[in-house]
Amino acid sequence: MSDISVPAHGLRSRLHRSATDPVNILMLLLLAVLAYLVLWPFIQLTIETLTWSQGDRRLSRDAVPGEFTWFHWLQATTGPLSTKVLYGPLINTMITGIVSTILALLAGGVLAWCVVRSDMPGKRWLQPILTLPYILPSFAIALAWETVFRSPKVGGQPGLFEALLGTAPPEWLSYGAVPISITLAIHYFPFAYLLVAGALATIDSQMEEGALISGAGRLMILRRITFPVVAPAFAAAFILTFGKTIGQFALPFLLGAPTQYHTVATMVYANLALGLDSMAFVLAIVLIAMSLVAIWFSNRFVGKKSRRFETISGKGFRSRTIALGAWRWPVFTAVALFSFTVGILPLILLGVQSVMLIDGFYGLENLTSHFWFGTSNPEIAFGEPGVLHNDIILGATWNTLKLAFISAVIASVVGLVIAYISVRRADNPLARALDQISFIPFLFPTIAFGAMYLTLFAEPVGPIPALYGTFTLLVLISVVSRLPYSVKTGVTAVTQIGKELEEAAELAGAGWGMRFRRIIMPLASSGVLSGMMVSFVGVMRELSLIILLITPSTRVLMTVGFGYAEEGLSQLSNALVLIVAVLTIIGELILMWIGKGKMARLRDKQS
Amino acid sequence: MAKITVRNLTKRYGSATALNNVSLEIESGEFLVLLGPSGCGKTTLLRCLAGLETPDEGEIIIGDHVVFSSKNNTMVPPGKRNLGMVFQSYALWPHMSVRDNVKFGLDVLKTPKGVADERLDQVLDDVGLAHLDGRYPSELSGGQQQRVALARLLATQPPVFLMDEPLSNLDARLRMDMRVELKRFQSDTGATTVYVTHDQTEAMTMSTRVVVMKDGEIQQISPPDQLYRQPENTFVADFIGMPRINLVELDTVDGRGTCFSNGDIQIETGWAPGVQKVIIGARPEDITLSADLNTPGEDYQISAVLPNGPETIIQLMRGQTVMIVRVGHDTEFATNQTVKLSFKRQSLNIYDAQTGVLVTPPDIEVAKAG
Numbered sequence: 007m008s009d010i011s012v013p014a015h016g017l018r019s020r021l022h023r024s025a026t027d028p029v030n031i032l033m034l035l036l037l038a039v040l041a042y043l044v045l046w047p048f049i050q051l052t053i054e055t056l057t058w059s060q061g062d063r064r065l066s067r068d069a070v071p072g073e074f075t076w077f078h079w080l081q082a083t084t085g086p087l088s089t090k091v092l093y094g095p096l097i098n099t100m101i102t103g104i105v106s107t108i109l110a111l112l113a114g115g116v117l118a119w120c121v122v123r124s125d126m127p128g129k130r131w132l133q134p135i136l137t138l139p140y141i142l143p144s145f146a147i148a149l150a151w152e153t154v155f156r157s158p159k160v161g162g163q164p165g166l167f168e169a170l171l172g173t174a175p176p177e178w179l180s181y182g183a184v185p186i187s188i189t190l191a192i193h194y195f196p197f198a199y200l201l202v203a204g205a206l207a208t209i210d211s212q213m214e215e216g217a218l219i220s221g222a223g224r225l226m227i228l229r230r231i232t233f234p235v236v237a238p239a240f241a242a243a244f245i246l247t248f249g250k251t252i253g254q255f256a257l258p259f260l261l262g263a264p265t266q267y268h269t270v271a272t273m274v275y276a277n278l279a280l281g282l283d284s285m286a287f288v289l290a291i292v293l294i295a296m297s298l299v300a301i302w303f304s305n306r307f308v309g310k311k312s313r314r315f316e317t318i319s320g321k322g323f324r325s326r327t328i329a330l331g332a333w334r335w336p337v338f339t340a341v342a343l344f345s346f347t348v349g350i351l352p353l354i355l356l357g358v359q360s361v362m363l364i365d366g367f368y369g370l371e372n373l374t375s376h377f378w379f380g381t382s383n384p385e386i387a388f389g390e391p392g393v394l395h396n397d398i399i400l401g402a403t404w405n406t407l408k409l410a411f412i413s414a415v416i417a418s419v420v421g422l423v424i425a426y427i428s429v430r431r432a433d434n435p436l437a438r439a440l441d442q443i444s445f446i447p448f449l450f451p452t453i454a455f456g457a458m459y460l461t462l463f464a465e466p467v468g469p470i471p472a473l474y475g476t477f478t479l480l481v482l483i484s485v486v487s488r489l490p491y492s493v494k495t496g497v498t499a500v501t502q503i504g505k506e507l508e509e510a511a512e513l514a515g516a517g518w519g520m521r522f523r524r525i526i527m528p529l530a531s532s533g534v535l536s537g538m539m540v541s542f543v544g545v546m547r548e549l550s551l552i553i554l555l556i557t558p559s560t561r562v563l564m565t566v567g568f569g570y571a572e573e574g575l576s577q578l579s580n581a582l583v584l585i586v587a588v589l590t591i592i593g594e595l596i597l598m599w600i601g602k603g604k605m606a607r608l609r610d611k612q613s
Numbered sequence: 614m615a616k617i618t619v620r621n622l623t624k625r626y627g628s629a630t631a632l633n634n635v636s637l638e639i640e641s642g643e644f645l646v647l648l649g650p651s652g653c654g655k656t657t658l659l660r661c662l663a664g665l666e667t668p669d670e671g672e673i674i675i676g677d678h679v680v681f682s683s684k685n686n687t688m689v690p691p692g693k694r695n696l697g698m699v700f701q702s703y704a705l706w707p708h709m710s711v712r713d714n715v716k717f718g719l720d721v722l723k724t725p726k727g728v729a730d731e732r733l734d735q736v737l738d739d740v741g742l743a744h745l746d747g748r749y750p751s752e753l754s755g756g757q758q759q760r761v762a763l764a765r766l767l768a769t770q771p772p773v774f775l776m777d778e779p780l781s782n783l784d785a786r787l788r789m790d791m792r793v794e795l796k797r798f799q800s801d802t803g804a805t806t807v808y809v810t811h812d813q814t815e816a817m818t819m820s821t822r823v824v825v826m827k828d829g830e831i832q833q834i835s836p837p838d839q840l841y842r843q844p845e846n847t848f849v850a851d852f853i854g855m856p857r858i859n860l861v862e863l864d865t866v867d868g869r870g871t872c873f874s875n876g877d878i879q880i881e882t883g884w885a886p887g888v889q890k891v892i893i894g895a896r897p898e899d900i901t902l903s904a905d906l907n908t909p910g911e912d913y914q915i916s917a918v919l920p921n922g923p924e925t926i927i928q929l930m931r932g933q934t935v936m937i938v939r940v941g942h943d944t945e946f947a948t949n950q951t952v953k954l955s956f957k958r959q960s961l962n963i964y965d966a967q968t969g970v971l972v973t974p975p976d977i978e979v980a981k982a983g
Contacts, residue, residue, distance in 0.1 A: 506704035509665050514718035514769070515692025524717075528708045 028518045033427050033436055036420070040443045043486050047458035048294070048450075054461050055079065055287045062284065078284040082292075091273060091285065092292065099269040099296070101183055102258065103251045106190035107198075110247050111240065113191065113344075114198030120341055122206040123232075125327045127338050134598075138349035140196035141590050143547040143564060145256035146583045147189045149571060150352030152260065153359050153580075155180045166355070181265040186258045190251050192348045197250065198243045205239030206232075224328070245304035249297050253451025255550035256568055270296070271453045271550070278457070278554060287461070290454035297451050353587060360581040377577040390570075393581045399566060403585070406546055406562040409477070413484035414541035418534050420485065421492025422499070426526060429500045441493065448490035452551040459483050460554050475557040487551055488541045495537030499530035536597055543593040547586055615676035615695075615772040615805050616641045617662065622671035624657055624829075631657040632668065633829040639807065644799055646816040647809045649826035650852070655809045656777055658826070662807060663698055663775050664691035675773060692721070696773035697766035701781060703758050705750040711761050712737070712746040718769040732768060739798075740764045756787045767798065774799065774806040780815065792819055813853055817841070825849050841896075843962060847969040850894045850962060856926055856937050859895045862966050877932030878911055883958050884974045890966035897939035899960040902927065902946065903953045910955040915948055929954065 055078050062069040066077060082092045117136060120126045139147060156165030157180035167175045178184050209232060222230065255271040262268060268276065270293050277286035330337055363374040374380070380392035393399045421444075428441035447455060459482070463473035473479040503526060511521045527534075549564040556565045567582035617639040624632040632654045639645050647655035660666040662673060664680065667688055673681040675696070680689040697718075705714055715736060719729040737743045740760040750758055759779065766774060779795070780788045796819050799806050810816055816823045817837040825832040825840065825848075833845045844850035850858050863873035863880060870885040873893070880893055906912070913929040913936065920926075925944045929936040929952070936954070946952065963972045 504702060504704065506700045506702055507706055509663075509691070510698070510700060510704040510706075510765070511717065512665070513663060513691045513694075513696065513698050514765075515721040516717070517692070520721070525706060529706075 029427060029431065032423065033431070033434075033440055036424060036427070037436060037440050037443065040440070040486075040489075043482065044443055044446050047455075047462040050462050051287050051458045052291060055284055055291060057284075059284055061281055078288050082285060082288045091277070092270075092289065095268045095270045095273045095289075096292070098183065098262075098267060099252050099271070102186045102190060102269060103248050105183070105187040106194065106251050107244055107248045109187065109191035110195040110198045111202075111244055113195040114200075114243070115202050115240065117195075117341060117344075118199050118203035118206055120337060122203050123209075123328050124330050124337065126330060126334065126341065128342065132341060132345055134594075135345040135349040136199060137196040138345075138591075139192050139352075140194065141543065141547075141594050142193075142352070142587050143256075143549065143567075143583055143590070144190075144193045144254060145260055145549065145568065145571070146356065146587055147192050147348075147352050148185075148257040148260040149576065149580055149583055150355045151185050151189050152180075152576065153355045155185065157181070177265065181261055182267040185261045186267070186269075189257055189261065190254060193254075193257065194247050194250060195348075198247050201239055201243040201246070202236060205236040209235055242304055245300050249300045249451075252293060252296055252300075253453060253550060255453045255553065260571055271451065274453050274457060275553065278460075283460075287457055290451075290457040293451045293454045294449070297449055301449055353584065356580040356584050356587075360577045360584065362577065377581050390575060390578060393578060393585065398561065399563070399582065402561045402563045402566045405477070405560060406564070406586075406589075409480055409484060409562060410542045410545040413481050413488060413545045414538045416481070417485045417488035417492045417541050418495075418538040421489055421494075421537070422496040422527070422530055422534055423522075424489070424493045425496025425500050426522070428493070429497055430505075441497075444489045444493045446490075447487050450487075452487065452548070453554070455483065455487060456551050456554040474555070475560065477560050479555055480552055480560055480562075483551060483555065484545045484548065487548075488544065491544075492534075492537050492541060495533055495540075496530065499533035500526065502533075503529045539593060539597040543590050543597070546593065547590055616674075617773065617805060617807070618672075618674040619658075619662070620672040620674075622658070622661060622668050622673065624654075624661060624666060624668045630829050632661065635671075635829070635831055637824065637831065637834070639805060641805055642803045644796070644806045644808065644819060644821045646820035646823045647807065647826060648813060648816040648823050648852075649811065649832075651811060652828075653826040654829035655811075655824075655826050657829075659775055659777055659807060659809045662773075663696065664689060664694050694773075695771050696775055697769060697771040698775040699762045699766050699777065699779040701778040703750075703762040703779075703782075705758055705761055705765075707750050710747050710749055711742060711753070711764075714750070714761055715764045715768050718765065722769060736764045736767050739767065755783055756791065759783060759787075759791060763795070763798065767802070770802070772804055774802075774804045774808075776806065776808045778810055779808075781810070781812070788815075795819065813855070825852065827852075843971065844894070845971045847892055847894070847964050850964070854896060856897050856939065859893075859897065859900075859936050860964075861893050861895075861934060861936075863891055863893055865889055865891075875934060877934040880961075881958075882961070882963060882974075886963050886965070886972040886974075888965045888967070888972065891972070892964040892966045892969070894962040894964060895936075895956055896960065897926070897937045900936065900938045900954060900956045902929075902938055902940060903955070904946070904950070906951065906953060908953045908955065910953040912951055913954050915946055915950045915952060918944075918946060918948055 056074055056076070058069045058071050058073050058075050058077070060071050062071070062077070065081075068077075069075075082088060085091075121129050121133060121136070126132075152165065154166045155175045156163070156168075157174050157177055158164050158168070164174065165180075252269070253271060254269075255275060258267075258269045259272045259275065262272060263276075270289050274286045274289045274293065277283070277289065360377050361373050361375060363376065376392055378392045378394055381395050390396065424440055424444050427437050431437035450458070459479060460474070463470075463479055463482075466472045473482070507529070508521050508525055511525050516524070547564060549568055552562070553565055553568065556562070563582055563586050567579045567586065570576070570579035570582065617637075619635060619637040619639075622632050622635045623630070635654075635658060647658060649655050657666060661668050661681070662675070668681060668683065670683045671681070672679065672683070675694055678689065678694075679685065679687050680694050681687055706717070709717070712733060715733055716729060719732065724732070733746075734743065737746050740763050742757065742760050742764060745753065745757065750761065753761065759782075762779065776795075780791050783791060792815060808815075808819065817840075820837055822834060822836050823840050824834045827848055833840060833849045835843070835845075840849065841853055844853055844858075847860060851860060861875065861878070863875050863878075866872050866874045866879065870887065871882050873880050873882065873891055882891075902913075903910070911931060913931045915927055916930045916935075917928040918925060919928070920942065923942050925940050925942055925946075927938045927940060927944070927946055929938060938954075940946070963974075964970060965972055
């Protein structure tokens, strides 16, 4: 297209042709929409931190609403509260982020090796349990932790630990860096596990056999061959996991806030709750900066190497498993115990606790179904009815399903269209820009992204009405936050569809819309459908992203559950989290069924 | 039916030129084969005709319609050009049954259901797939898939067929059968056909005319027999024919310019090509060998005897010069035997060694005119 030798009339005709091409029109439209929904919110957020707002009159006599100021940045970095507001949380975020990532990687790496490379028994049913903590809402684990280690020092009833051992757990085990790091690690180790397992599965055993023939021992092979090959994946997993932990809000909030232990993410929330919006936005930008630095590191040092592994997937050459010998059953027992502890035990704890009339008293006489089926009783839980009788919760359930469904469908279809444009028009710089812009939400820690939308849609701009407090806004942010994933799924799907299949339809006279509908969509459907399911589950358990944007009329299960947890109504919040957990697990099962069933057969037909 | 005219077509990809100023007239009902080594531009030309590629310059006219013109900013989209195409990979839609694959084109044309069904039954019956119409492409053999692609092409009865190496994915036997069938469908429908291949047997057996291409330029357009007998340059001569033509470079040895030699062998052309250096082209079957050393001609030594079914290929040496000769399968020649070699002067093609272009003797011009 960048031909200089093209005569002027040729260029003009080309311009005319590209202006009427539906794909180009769609591309420009999507670029404009995404620029507004992805780039502009960030700029808007930055401007907000550099401007005096109405509320700032309380803070400073110099405040002139609407005028430029460094005030918020100076206050955050050098003000009297900077240690409490910025530096402390920053250090806490780094500590919990790095410690939990290391733990997650260790656990994930060892488990991945056991499952992928060893002849450990029971892999088939251990694997889904191992991924359970990741598909559960993150603060389910925090709630389960609280159930066990709750300390009466911060008020409330004693936890299971105290009930069994008779003494209160030390405070560092109940709240703060230790529990946050451990629960984050439990939530994220499956993520690391999947990444490392993917890399391990691509190792050709011939590499190891070659070393074996040259006389190397098992440990030497592990050290000299296996580890170097998966090292880039490890590094990538480290950075990606770290990037995810720092954006976590609910989990550190539940286990940190009671003792004033704050991370940057919880500080964003706390500041907004106090009405210090500009300070919250400064912190959101700090959070984004941390995420960007992490991603930059990943691209700078491991990007090129780890990409090698991403491209090889599902190629399915047989890799030899390594015999554990006498260790076979001990290893199995250890892995099974571990997966039970992190995958199933938390759910049992939540379940048990949700049927206790008075929290912390472990005895049969204390059992009640009130928190599930009961009607309002002023003597229990401030008169809140049981979750299955509660209008708020039924409304929230409906909202949750509606939000997850609509967002997943839109995200998948838009993702497929963007993927189509970026694959089929790879030589067009605008198509590349579209691909990149759709990836940007991945770089925003979710709570910061929520903060951006708080400012962007607070007031009407031109034809766009104020969306704050509307369901539409929740759909918008959910869709945009899922785009990086759905575009990736779409790219994989579109790449597999031969160009000739579409050309044949083009020759038959089918326009672009018809080709997309009758050729691309059906052929991409298996991949897109599973992507849709992933988005559905992802949106359903999302909290950090939307917590700032929720109003009473748009409540979803997760925010209601978080609200109960915040108020100390732990039985109700546990019951709610269990509902979400069950819904997510059902979603995952459907996903597995899709993967194995009808759609897989269709995929076979394509190849 | 439709005549196709291509004028001064040029297509570039960045700095590479895929088609360089190509002009071509394809008669209505003709079976034209585009032949050449990979990367010669034959597929690009076909895709330009289809409208799947946009040329940079030139003009394409199909029937009465200018479908592409760089001067008038005309670019008719593929679906409006009224042509059908068979792709090398067949490009069957894997998620549609055989019937739905064939029906798609009729759907686009919004053919009424009754008419469409009738037409579908007809076409599926023609290609012998009526009993498989509910199957999916992955459940068919390669030959059956090929037939579906063909049925899809025939369904909408386009006046122009485009085929991009349609037989290259079939095994040798099936390819033979399909050649006959393709040819039959083409003559039954009378559709103007442009067929891309790199297989010269396919080109020779099916075409009314062959276009040989190289580096985005047309080398020769001829009916197949003429292409074989009178390749217009050394590239075509060398490209066409298996075993390859003997091409020997020779210098003038006398003032008359009719006798040429390279030190090993000497040839008397009988007429003056008018150039200092020539390349002589002799097909292996146009050379006669004789064990009788009293026959006229030069002595050669047999360096290899390669029996190949109905024929035997014999490699000869004289000094540094190597010749390939094709003889019958019942030959009794043996390696290291000395033989006499002779040929008919008329069967030799003489090329200007500098340009590689055929130099035509005066009497052939006369024969051609007659």
